[in-house]
Each structure stands twice: as structure tokens, then as C-alpha cells.
Amino acid sequence: MNSVPVLEQDSAFHRWVWRLERIAWGFMLLIVVAALLGLFGRGLLSHGHLHAADGSLDLRYDRFVQVSSETVIDISIPARESRLCSLWINRSYFDRVEIKQMIPNPRALELSGDGWLYTFGPGPAGKALPVRLLIVPRQAGGMEGCVNTGGRTTLCFQQFVYP
Amino acid sequence: MDAVIRSAAMYVFLLVIFRLSGKRTLAQISTFDLILLLIVSEATQNALIGNNSSMTHAFLIIVTLVGIDIALSLLKQRWPSLDRWIEGLPLAVVKNGRPLEENMRHARVDEADILCAARERQGLMSMDQIGLAVLERNGHISIVPSQGPVGQTTRQ
Numbered sequence: 001m002n003s004v005p006v007l008e009q010d011s012a013f014h015r016w017v018w019r020l021e022r023i024a025w026g027f028m029l030l031i032v033v034a035a036l037l038g039l040f041g042r043g044l045l046s047h048g049h050l051h052a053a054d055g056s057l058d059l060r061y062d063r064f065v066q067v068s069s070e071t072v073i074d075i076s077i078p079a080r081e082s083r084l085c086s087l088w089i090n091r092s093y094f095d096r097v098e099i100k101q102m103i104p105n106p107r108a109l110e111l112s113g114d115g116w117l118y119t120f121g122p123g124p125a126g127k128a129l130p131v132r133l134l135i136v137p138r139q140a141g142g143m144e145g146c147v148n149t150g151g152r153t154t155l156c157f158q159q160f161v162y163p
Numbered sequence: 164m165d166a167v168i169r170s171a172a173m174y175v176f177l178l179v180i181f182r183l184s185g186k187r188t189l190a191q192i193s194t195f196d197l198i199l200l201l202i203v204s205e206a207t208q209n210a211l212i213g214n215n216s217s218m219t220h221a222f223l224i225i226v227t228l229v230g231i232d233i234a235l236s237l238l239k240q241r242w243p244s245l246d247r248w249i250e251g252l253p254l255a256v257v258k259n260g261r262p263l264e265e266n267m268r269h270a271r272v273d274e275a276d277i278l279c280a281a282r283e284r285q286g287l288m289s290m291d292q293i294g295l296a297v298l299e300r301n302g303h304i305s306i307v308p309s310q311g312p313v314g315q316t317t318r319q
Binding site: 010013014017018020021024025068 | 183184185213214247251252254266269
């Protein structure tokens with residue numbers, strides 16, 4: 001006679017697991033929605049915009065970025081007719097990121113206080129000089145960058161880097 | 164240190180995500196499921212390797228992953244209850260030719276999946292030829308042909 005198959009069944013355990021699965025699915029959906037909104041970078045929640053009250057500086061950046069993933073910082077330096085434009089960035093920010101490219105290329109770079117001072121050519125007449133930094137964060141966690149264009153105002157921005 | 168932490172984090176993450184996605188995700192029932200697993204493996208590789216393609220980095224990743232696997236198997240031996248939470252339990256989906264609708268619904272298994280397994284594994288053509296169909300822990304469906312009384316023990 002054939003042996004009778006035996007199967008261990010635990011309905012309570014299965015119900016527990018099914019409940020956990022559905023909670024997990026809801027959580028996954030929340031993560032996807034949050035990602036679409038930019039909580040993990042490049043989206044509505046991530047867009048950051050700072051503007052100096054004296055008009056000396058305009059800064060656009062991503063609040064949320066990821067390690068080893070390129071991100072862009074756009075800085076508008078007010079035009080100074082026939083005068084060189086300068087941009088100062090704190091050195092501690094550079095300790096945590098790698099600058100892949102700076103557009104336009106600066107004419108000069110020198111250490112100034114606890115930051116680096118970049119010098120660019122004169123901007124277009126009557127218009128702000130747009131400077132774009134392509135950076136790659138190297139360390140996870142929070143970081144703060146500060147920029148100044150020679151005016152009284154220093155703008156500081158916070159970014160969170162996901163691992 | 165980075166290699167070990169990344170490897171451990173990815174192992175735990177994949178363990179949890181696949182455990183909570185349900186058994187059928189593991190079974191590769193359709194072309195899309197296979198594509199999903201291929202893409203997951205690519206994404207995992209990129210996260211583990213990063214910019215470091217050295218042999219040392221690869222060795223560390225492999226040793227960490229194998230080590231965690233061994234540790235987990237030892238823990239499951241020591242605490243059998245851990246095994247059921249990590250691996251799950253087999254789930255009956257057909258008994259004596261009758262589909263167990265609630266179990267099938269929760270496990271996201273339909274009659275077509277069961278009949279496919281029945282044809283592939285036992286050459287059976289209809290539901291009433293199936294004595295017991297079980298969704299195993301690995302996501303596959305095993306079939307016991309109808310041979311007479313099918314018994315089961317239930318944990319109290």
C-alpha cells in the first residue's frame with residue numbers, strides 16, 4: 001500500500017506571514033512614491049534653491065544625493081562689467097565630494113581662508129555668470145557647503161548623501 | 164571594511180525583500196520573472212563592486228557572503244523557529260483534487276500554475292488527478308497524484 005503523505009500545516013503562521021507581506025508591499029509602494037517625488041534625489045522634494053537677499057548669489061542644488069552618483073550645482077554670479085568674477089567654496093565640502101567638472105573652467109584657483117577661491121573671466125554684459133559644478137559625493141551622510149561671491153552674503157546649503 | 168558592510172547589507176536586504184515578496188517571486192514562473200532576477204543580480208553586482216574591481220575586493224565580498232550563509236544555516240539549526248521565519252513553510256494549495264482557494268489567493272497561485280506543474284512533474288491532465296499540490300519553500304509546486312486517502316498532520 002502506498003504511504004500516506006504527511007504535510008505540516010500551521011495556518012496561524014501562514015496568516016502572520018501573509019499579513020507581514022502585505023505591510024511590506026505597502027512599505028515598498030511608499031518607497032517608490034517617495035523616490036518618484038525625489039526623496040532619494042532628483043525630484044520635487046530634492047530641488048533646493050537659495051537666493052541671497054542682496055542679489056549677490058543664486059544657488060540651485062539637490063538636497064538628496066547618492067554616493068558615487070553625479071549631481072549638479074548651479075550658481076549664478078552677478079555680472080561685474082569688465083571685472084573678473086570670483087566664487088569661494090568651503091574646503092570641508094570638497095573633503096566629501098569630487099568635482100568632476102566646472103563649467104566654465106576657472107582662470108585661477110587659490111586657497112582663501114578655509115575655502116577655495118575660483119576666479120572666472122568677466123560675465124556677459126548685464127547678465128549673471130552661470131557656473132555649473134558637476135560633483136560626485138564620496139561619503140554618505142549629511143554635508144554642508146557654503147558659497148560666497150565676494151559679497152557680504154555667504155549661502156550655506158545642506159545635502160544628505162544616501163549610501 | 165566597505166566590502167564587508169556592503170555585502171552584509173545587500174545579503175540581508177535581498178533576504179528580507181524576497182522573503183516578503185512571497186514564494187512565487189523565487190520560482191521564475193514566467194519570462195518576466197527571469198528578467199526580473201537578472202536585473203536584480205545586475206543591480207546587486209553594481210552596488211557590491213562599485214568602482215573597485217580588484218581581486219581583493221571580490222574575495223572579501225565572496226567570503227562575507229558565504230560566511231553569512233554559513234552563519235545563518237548554523238543559526239537555523241540552533242533555533243528551528245528561525246528557519247520557518249526565514250524559509251517559510253510548505254503550503255498546500257490543492258487537496259484531493261479540490262483547490263484551496265484562500266491559500267491559492269494569498270500565495271498568488273492560480274489553477275493554471277498548478278496544472279502546469281502537474282503536467283510537467285507527473286503527467287497529470289486534470290485537477291481531480293491531484294491528491295496534493297504543495298507550494299514549496301523555494302516557490303515551486305510539487306504534485307502528489309491522487310492514490311487514495313491523503314493525510315496531513317496539523318501543528319497544534
